[in-house]
Amino acid sequence: MTENQNPDKPWYVAANGIAASVFLAFLTTAGIFYINIMPAVVSGLVDGLGFTSQQAGYVSSANLYGASVGALAAVFAIKHIRWRLWSFGLMLAILLIDFSSTFIAQPLAMIALRGLHGLLGGLLVGIGFGIISRTTDPDKTFGYLLFIQWGLGGLGLMYLPGLVPEYGTSVLFYALMMFTAVSLVMLIFLPDYPVNSQIKSEHKGPKLALMKLPNLSLLVLVLTAIFLFQAANMGLFAYMIAIGREEGLAIEFMSPSLGAASWVALVGAFLVMILGSRYGRMLPLTVGILVTAACTWALHFSEIASVYLYGNIIIGVGWAFVLPYLFGICSELDKAGQYAAMGGFASKMGLASGPLVGALLLRNEVYGPLINAATVGLLLCLVFAFRPAISLDRK
Numbered sequence: 001m002t003e004n005q006n007p008d009k010p011w012y013v014a015a016n017g018i019a020a021s022v023f024l025a026f027l028t029t030a031g032i033f034y035i036n037i038m039p040a041v042v043s044g045l046v047d048g049l050g051f052t053s054q055q056a057g058y059v060s061s062a063n064l065y066g067a068s069v070g071a072l073a074a075v076f077a078i079k080h081i082r083w084r085l086w087s088f089g090l091m092l093a094i095l096l097i098d099f100s101s102t103f104i105a106q107p108l109a110m111i112a113l114r115g116l117h118g119l120l121g122g123l124l125v126g127i128g129f130g131i132i133s134r135t136t137d138p139d140k141t142f143g144y145l146l147f148i149q150w151g152l153g154g155l156g157l158m159y160l161p162g163l164v165p166e167y168g169t170s171v172l173f174y175a176l177m178m179f180t181a182v183s184l185v186m187l188i189f190l191p192d193y194p195v196n197s198q199i200k201s202e203h204k205g206p207k208l209a210l211m212k213l214p215n216l217s218l219l220v221l222v223l224t225a226i227f228l229f230q231a232a233n234m235g236l237f238a239y240m241i242a243i244g245r246e247e248g249l250a251i252e253f254m255s256p257s258l259g260a261a262s263w264v265a266l267v268g269a270f271l272v273m274i275l276g277s278r279y280g281r282m283l284p285l286t287v288g289i290l291v292t293a294a295c296t297w298a299l300h301f302s303e304i305a306s307v308y309l310y311g312n313i314i315i316g317v318g319w320a321f322v323l324p325y326l327f328g329i330c331s332e333l334d335k336a337g338q339y340a341a342m343g344g345f346a347s348k349m350g351l352a353s354g355p356l357v358g359a360l361l362l363r364n365e366v367y368g369p370l371i372n373a374a375t376v377g378l379l380l381c382l383v384f385a386f387r388p389a390i391s392l393d394r395k
């Protein structure tokens with residue numbers, strides 16, 4: 001029975017309906033929602049707790065590296081656990097950690113606690129992805145996931161930074177707790193999504209464990225490209241409010257600007273849906289990455305409000321436009337899905353490494369080297385993506 005209805009549990013929503021897609025999207029986002037409000041988190045730690053931008057960057061990286069490990073663990077665990085019970089326990093633990101974070105004021109303690117949060121959150125995200133794959137139309141659910149992450153992330157970026165001076169850093173963690181609590185309630189209404197016998201038999205075979213060696217070199221190249229793309233973008237995104245502040249921009253201007261950029265970024269995803277692979281992959285990747293790199297470099301002139309605003313908007317559109325093509329290359333190289341899962345791991349590692357490298361580059365709140373590093377990272381991404389993209393286009 002794919003649609004509802006479990007007569008013993010009539011409160012379950014239809015397994016492949018809109019409500020289920022929304023609830024699964026919330027479940028999958030609950031563990032890593034802080035990624036979508038990263039500039040607010042970094043600036044909040046600086047403004048509310050007196051952390052340096054470097055220390056705040058280390059906190060963000062710890063959170064993201066933990067999420068990378070948790071997501072990788074979920075790949076091996078999802079077939080062997082009771083996903084509903086684990087999701088419930090993980091969300092309760094995440095709520096407790098977010099609440100505990102409101103009492104932490106020391107950088108090292110915050111780094112350790114947020115690293116644990118990332119580990120549990122990444123595991124929850126991996127479980128969510130595994131359950132989404134059991135629906136009849138996972139692409140649709142991933143669409144809802146994108147809208148929720150970017151849409152609510154934009155809302156958080158608009159309002160949370162302005163609340164920190166009045167209510168303290170705790171407001172950031174309370175916002176995360178509210179999102180997790182809503183997701184926890186939604187979990188009650190999700191059906192069981194059991195693994196059917198056909199999928200079980202397919203996963204028992206040796207084929208899934210073997211890599212196609214002719215594609216291995218292409219895989220390494222595209223994984224490197226994904227890592228560089230995510231690291232370059234997140235390394236800059238995490239410090240975006242700090243960059244604007246250093247250039248004399250007011251938080252009343254920056255918060256709406258970043259929120260608008262997050263919402264407009266959905267245009268990039270729509271462009272991918274419209275264009276698909278009609279023009280191959282190399283052409284859209286080249287245009288998308290070069291435009292994103294140019295706007296990244298233009299942030300050297302962030303003292304000009306319009307440069308800051310439109311630069312962030314175009315970077316957001318480029319981010320949402322390029323990434324699906326990079327993941328699409330992984331999927332085309334291996335239809336079984338292993339390479340796509342590895343692409344997800346490379347993505348999270350890039351997201352974690354960007355703020356860390358940014359923190360290492362920061363000296364006396366000077367952001368020029370960080371902007372240059374992000375620009376170079378994007379150009380290197382294009383270099384590494386070239387051969388895999390061209391290979392698929394020729395086919």
